[in-house]
Each structure stands twice: as structure tokens, then as C-alpha cells.
Amino acid sequence: MGFFGTKKDVPPPHPRREPRFDLPVTPEAIAGVFDKCADFNRRTLYLNNDPSRQVEMMYIAGQVRNERACDYVLRPLTQNEALSACPDMDAAFDLMAKGGLYSLSVQTRDTADQVIFDLIDGSVALFFPGKAKVLTLSAGTEEKRSVSDPENEPDVKGARDSFVESLRTNTSLVRRRFRAPELKVEEQIVGRQSLTPVDVLYVEGIADPSLAEQVKARLEKIDIDALLMTGSLEQYITEESRTAFPLTVYTERPDRFAVGLAEGRVGVLVDGIPMGWLFPATLDSFFRTGQDRTDSWAVAAALSVLRYVCMLITLFLPGLYAAAVLFHPELIPVKLSLSIIAAKADVPFSTLTEVLVMLLAFEVLQEAGLRLPSSIGQTVSILGGLVVGSAAVEAKLVSPAVLVVVAIAGIAGYTAPSQDFAGALRIWRFILSIAGGVLGLAGLALGGAVLIYRLARMETFGVAYLTPFASNAGKQREGHTVLREPLPKVKTRPDYLNTKNRRNQG
Amino acid sequence: MRRLAAMVMTLLLLTGCRGREPDELALVRVLGVDGRGPVTLTAVCGGDDQGNGSRGTSTGADFLSALEALPWANEESREELALTSVSYLIVGRDANLEAVLLAVLRDQELAGLSTVWLADQGAAALLRNCEDPAAALALLARQGVKAPTAARALAALWDDGQVELPVLDAGENGMECRGVGSWR
Numbered sequence: 001m002g003f004f005g006t007k008k009d010v011p012p013p014h015p016r017r018e019p020r021f022d023l024p025v026t027p028e029a030i031a032g033v034f035d036k037c038a039d040f041n042r043r044t045l046y047l048n049n050d051p052s053r054q055v056e057m058m059y060i061a062g063q064v065r066n067e068r069a070c071d072y073v074l075r076p077l078t079q080n081e082a083l084s085a086c087p088d089m090d091a092a093f094d095l096m097a098k099g100g101l102y103s104l105s106v107q108t109r110d111t112a113d114q115v116i117f118d119l120i121d122g123s124v125a126l127f128f129p130g131k132a133k134v135l136t137l138s139a140g141t142e143e144k145r146s147v148s149d150p151e152n153e154p155d156v157k158g159a160r161d162s163f164v165e166s167l168r169t170n171t172s173l174v175r176r177r178f179r180a181p182e183l184k185v186e187e188q189i190v191g192r193q194s195l196t197p198v199d200v201l202y203v204e205g206i207a208d209p210s211l212a213e214q215v216k217a218r219l220e221k222i223d224i225d226a227l228l229m230t231g232s233l234e235q236y237i238t239e240e241s242r243t244a245f246p247l248t249v250y251t252e253r254p255d256r257f258a259v260g261l262a263e264g265r266v267g268v269l270v271d272g273i274p275m276g277w278l279f280p281a282t283l284d285s286f287f288r289t290g291q292d293r294t295d296s297w298a299v300a301a302a303l304s305v306l307r308y309v310c311m312l313i314t315l316f317l318p319g320l321y322a323a324a325v326l327f328h329p330e331l332i333p334v335k336l337s338l339s340i341i342a343a344k345a346d347v348p349f350s351t352l353t354e355v356l357v358m359l360l361a362f363e364v365l366q367e368a369g370l371r372l373p374s375s376i377g378q379t380v381s382i383l384g385g386l387v388v389g390s391a392a393v394e395a396k397l398v399s400p401a402v403l404v405v406v407a408i409a410g411i412a413g414y415t416a417p418s419q420d421f422a423g424a425l426r427i428w429r430f431i432l433s434i435a436g437g438v439l440g441l442a443g444l445a446l447g448g449a450v451l452i453y454r455l456a457r458m459e460t461f462g463v464a465y466l467t468p469f470a471s472n473a474g475k476q477r478e479g480h481t482v483l484r485e486p487l488p489k490v491k492t493r494p495d496y497l498n499t500k501n502r503r504n505q506g
Numbered sequence: 507m508r509r510l511a512a513m514v515m516t517l518l519l520l521t522g523c524r525g526r527e528p529d530e531l532a533l534v535r536v537l538g539v540d541g542r543g544p545v546t547l548t549a550v551c552g553g554d555d556q557g558n559g560s561r562g563t564s565t566g567a568d569f570l571s572a573l574e575a576l577p578w579a580n581e582e583s584r585e586e587l588a589l590t591s592v593s594y595l596i597v598g599r600d601a602n603l604e605a606v607l608l609a610v611l612r613d614q615e616l617a618g619l620s621t622v623w624l625a626d627q628g629a630a631a632l633l634r635n636c637e638d639p640a641a642a643l644a645l646l647a648r649q650g651v652k653a654p655t656a657a658r659a660l661a662a663l664w665d666d667g668q669v670e671l672p673v674l675d676a677g678e679n680g681m682e683c684r685g686v687g688s689w690r
Binding site for chain 1: 615
């Protein structure tokens with residue numbers, strides 16, 4: 001029994017069946033596929049009330065919008081005199097395919113797979129007696145959540161819309177901002193059972209073509225049952241799986257997504273997931289916010305520095321405290337040292353235990369606050385943070401200094417714009433605290449070196465994860481590092497994106 | 507997995523180098539020196555209104571051997587002697603100031619930034635009568651009494667052949683400055 005469960009031999013993968021349904025294109029065969037499906041519907045229609053001219057109509061309720069099916073298919077089918085005037089059913093079929101019915105998308109299908117998936121996508125299928133071809137007319141419902149404010153990436157001076165669960169709405173949100181016809185939207189289907197449409201977006205002439213090809217190839221390789229959650233994409237599309245650090249940058253803001261495309265990145269949008277991913281993801285991309293481009297360059301640069309400093313604080317402060325108190329008391333100012341000694345004298349636990357328990361308590365409080373409804377979550381946070389915290393200090397269960405150190409480290413972690421990245425920092429905070437508490441500053445340095453080593457080994461789509469700190473040495477252009485320069489001075493795209501067109505302004 | 511196990515094992519082995527909990531430290535704030543052979547040291551820990559005002563005395567042939575004889579310096583002691591926070595060095599008239607200052611500056615833990623004061627009646631006697639010497643000396647420093655650091659005092663002694671030190675005496679607050687005395 002291992003940590004992740006019992007390890008057993010994994011059976012070989014089932015080969016994908018191609019075609020999925022090797023059936024004749026007949027109403028009976030298709031109806032057989034949807035046997036025991038209560039939402040499947042089938043009915044026989046007469047062309048212009050002529051019983052000698054029958055058409056079988058199929059659709060899946062809920063996938064089709066009733067008004068569209070009635071107004072654009074049923075009504076002309078039964079009342080259009082031009083159809084009844086056709087000499088035979090072949091002519092009627094041609095007329096329907098060429099505009100006799102009023103759907104924006106009319107397809108002539110000759111395989112069972114095509115017909116079945118069109119039905120699932122919200123089309124109405126028309127079968128003609130004795131004909132091996134089927135007409136499918138798009139009449140899908142467009143029920144979806146309306147475009148709303150970005151909740152997780154607010155921007156005072158930015159746009160107020162965010163991605164929704166509908167892929168086509170999301171591509172339109174991007175295209176409305178990026179009107180260049182060079183914006184390419186290539187679609188792939190991922191997931192054996194979910195058959196989720198995934199769009200790869202890039203700007204031809206700017207994005208590195210090999211990067212776009214790599215993204216498409218990785219998507220092609222994803223062979224899973226269902227792509228329904230963000231993790232299904234993030235963990236399969238990246239090459240490094242044994243790391244806590246995120247290797248993908250996501251955003252719910254179409255404007256930030258479009259800026260990424262203009263920079264030369266490749267974007268991915270997935271049907272059913274209200275966010276977009278940008279590739280490649282490098283360390284600096286987790287410290288940028290959409291607001292960085294709307295703020296003054298000086299403010300944006302100062303905030304950027306603050307975020308990096310907070311990253312170091314959240315990562316190293318508890319470990320540094322444990323190391324200084326246990327191994328290097330000379331590092332601590334005398335008065336603070338005396339205060340720590342006085343407080344520690346009544347606490348029964350070791351300093352390292354105190355630090356680890358408080359870090360753990362912080363995580364528990366955070367997790368409890370997240371899982372509960374927001375109103376109760378806030379109460380839990382207040383009760384846990386203030387009442388229990390101060391009670392623990394008064395009961396001499398924990399030193400006030402440890403409480404302050406853990407609280408500062410925890411709050412500093414919240415300044416990271418990417419909570420995925422902050423999550424990885426939290427895991428490493430534990431490791432570095434143990435290293436500092438066990439080996440002192442040497443342990444902290446060792447832990448830091450291991451962390452940097454691990455980060456330096458990682459790449460995303462051929463770009464070093466530590467970019468711009470550890471790659472393109474000496475070549476990095478201004479404005480793409482920690483400090484942002486005034487936008488008019490940032491005349492080039494980031495070097496590491498290897499864009500075809502380096503200049504981004506006149 | 508093997509590498510991870512090896513790392514964990516290494517860390518566990520290295521846990522032998524255990525740190526000291528803060529309450530196990532005897533943080534000496536004031537060090538009194540009397541005599542030139544034998545040398546008597548009076549160490550006052552904590553203080554400065556922070557509690558933990560434990561004291562200890564030791565005698566040795568010279569400054570360093572007296573230092574090693576302080577009660578917290580032996581291995582059986584629950585507390586570990588920490589000299590990194592010595593802020594005040596009180597020297598009796600009978601001490602060998604040059605030897606003491608040299609020893610202080612050569613010691614890895616004792617900081618050359620600790621200030622040097624003179625006790626006419628002897629450092630041990632002065633400290634015995636004062637409840638919180640660190641707080642009393644800090645108060646004197648805040649009141650404008652200037653005491654040279656160990657490094658400056660030794661430099662003055664070598665360059666000028668004498669050094670001016672504030673002279674301490676027992677007073678209302680445990681200690682008071684009675685002026686400046688010259689040490690030749």
C-alpha cells in the first residue's frame with residue numbers, strides 16, 4: 001500500500017474505435033444508438049402535407065432550441081410549396097441543402113458518426129427514404145451564463161467582461177478585441193467520452209509557428225475520458241508533472257488573454273471552462289496582473305517588486321525565524337531576543353513545532369474558510385485568526401513572535417496574483433521551515449538551493465521556467481523583467497517567445 | 507522515490523546538530539571584570555525589563571579562562587552561554603583593561619561594539635547592588651552618558667596612552683554616573 005494507494009499493473013489502453021459507430025446511415029440504426037435516451041426524439045413529416053413524400057426528423061430535446069427547429073425547419077418543410085413542386089425527393093433534398101430550409105449551417109452527412117455527433121451538438125437530422133445521405137441543420141440552443149464581471153481578476157481601469165462556459169462566446173470575446181484576421185482559431189476535440197472542443201488561438205505572423213504546433217501536438221496527445229476540469233488540461237499539456245509549481249497561466253479576462261496573444265503567446269480555450277490559458281508560462285507571468293498595464297509604470301514597477309519581496313517573505317520567513325532563534329540568536333536584535341526568550345519560557349513546545357503547528361493551523365483556517373459559504377467562512381476566519389490566535393498566546397501554547405511571523409508569511413503569500421503559484425509556495429514554506437529548524441541557515445540555504453535547482457530544471461514549451469531570471473542572459477529586453485518601463489519604451493516583444501515580428505510598436 | 511528517501515535519511519542523520527531553544531540560552535547583557543590575576547567575572551543575563559535576570563560569577567587565571575568557567579559554560583548546564591548580546595562591559599579599577607579589551611575583541615562571540623564603563627568600587631560589588639544593570643545602563647546612555655565601545659577604548663589606549671571612561675557608582679536607580687575617569 002503506497003501513499004497514493006495500492007500500485008497495480010495498469011492494463012494497456014483500449015484503442016480508439018474509428019469509426020465509433022460503424023452503422024448504416026438509416027433512421028433505425030441511428031435511433032438504435034440513442035436507445036434508452038429519453039431526450040431523443042424522432043418523428044415522421046410529410047413534405048407540404050403530401051403523405052407520399054415522407055421525411056424522418058430526429059433531434060435531441062434540450063440540445064435544440066424549439067423555436068428554431070419549428071420556424072426554420074418544420075414550417076418550411078411542411079408549408080414551402082417550392083419543396084412540393086420538386087419532381088422527386090432527390091431534387092427536394094438538393095433544394096433543402098441549398099436554402100430551402102432556413103438554417104445557417106446545413107451539412108450533408110454520409111456516415112453514422114457525423115450524424116450522431118451533429119445531433120448531440122444540437123442539430124436536427126432529416127432522413128430521406130432510400131437515400132444514404134442525411135441533412136443536418138444546426139438549431140442548437142444558446143442557453144448559457146451571461147458574460148459577467150471578472151470575479152478573481154478585478155481591474156479598476158479595465159474591461160468588465162470575463163470568459164464564460166461557452167467556447168464560441170469566448171472566441172468572440174477575444175475576436176472583438178483582436179480584429180486582425182491573422183488571429184487563427186484552430187479547433188481540436190479532446191476526451192473520448194466528453195468530446196470537448198478545444199480551440200488553439202494564435203496570431204499568425206507574430207506567434208512562433210513551432211510553439212503553436214507544439215501546443216496542438218500536446219493537445220492531440222491528450223487521450224483521456226473527459227476534459228471537464230481545468231486540471232485535465234493543465235496536467236496533461238505540460239511536460240513536468242512532478243512539481244507543485246504551475247506550468248500554465250490562466251486568465252478569466254479576455255483583454256489579458258488578447259494582450260498575451262499580441263505578445264506572441266499561444267492561447268487555449270476549452271468549451272465548458274470559463275477561462276483561457278496562455279503558453280508558455282514563465283515565472284514572471286505568475287507575478288503580473290492585468291492592472292500592471294493600466295497603472296502608471298512607476299506604480300506597476302513598485303508593485304511588481306513588492307510581489308517578489310512578498311514571495312521571498314512567505315517562502316523564507318518562518319524558516320528564517322526558526323533558524324535564527326534556534327541556531328543563530330546573534331542575528332536577532334538583543335531586545336527582540338530578550339522578548340522572545342521571555343515569551344518562550346512558558347511555552348511547552350519547541351520552536352520548530354510551534355512554527356509548523358501554526359503554519360498548519362493557518363492552512364486549516366484557510367481551507368475551512370474556502371469550503372464554507374462565504375458568510376460562515378468569514379466568521380471562521382475571524383474566530384480562528386483572532387480569537388483562537390490570541391487565546392493560544394494567552395494560554396502560553398504559542399509564542400506571540402511565532403504567531404506574528406506565521407501571519408506575516410501567510411498574508412504575504414496572498415499578494416501573489418496566481419493562487420496556483422501561492423499554493424506551491426505554501427508547500428515549499430513547510431519544507432524550508434523544517435530545513436531551517438533542523439539545520440539552521442545552512443539548511444535554509446540548502447533548501448533554497450534545492451528549490452532553485454528544481455525550478456531551473458523546468459521548461460514550458462522549450463522556454464526556461466525561470467525566465468527572465470535564468471535565460472537569455474544579457475539579451476532580455478527592457479520592460480519584460482521585474483521592473484516595467486513606460487509602455488512607449490517597451491518596443492519589442494519578449495525575446496524568449498521567439499516571435500516572428502519582434503517589434504510591437506512604431 | 508529512492509532519492510527522496512535518501513534525502514530524508516540524510517536530514518534525519520543531520521538532526522544531530524540540534525539548535526538551542528531560546529529559553530535555553532543564557533543571554534549575557536552585562537559583563538563585569540575585576541582583578542588582573544586571578545580575574546573575576548560577573549555576568550548578568552536578561553534584564554532590560556525583560557526578566558530572566560540570572561547572574562553568575564567565575565574566577566580564572568585570565569579573562570578567557572574565567573569566561574570558560576562561567577556557570578552556563580559547562581556541558582551539564584541546561585542553559586547555554588551566549589555572549590553575542592553583551593552590550594555593557596564594566597571594568598573594576600584593579601583589572602588589566604588592555605588585556606580585557608584585547609580578549610573581548612579577539613573573542614568570536616563578544617562584540618567589539620559593547621560599551622566600556624568603569625566601576626571604582628569594583629564591578630562585582632556594583633552589579634550585586636543593582637537589580638537590573640542592563641536597564642540602568644541603558645537609561646544612563648539615553649540620558650547622554652557617552653561610553654566608548656571596546657574597539658574605540660583600545661584604540662584610544664594605544665594611540666593616546668589613556669582612555670576616558672564614565673565612572674559608575676551605586677545610586678537610586680541601582681547605578682549612577684559619577685563623571686568621567688581617565689584610565690592610563
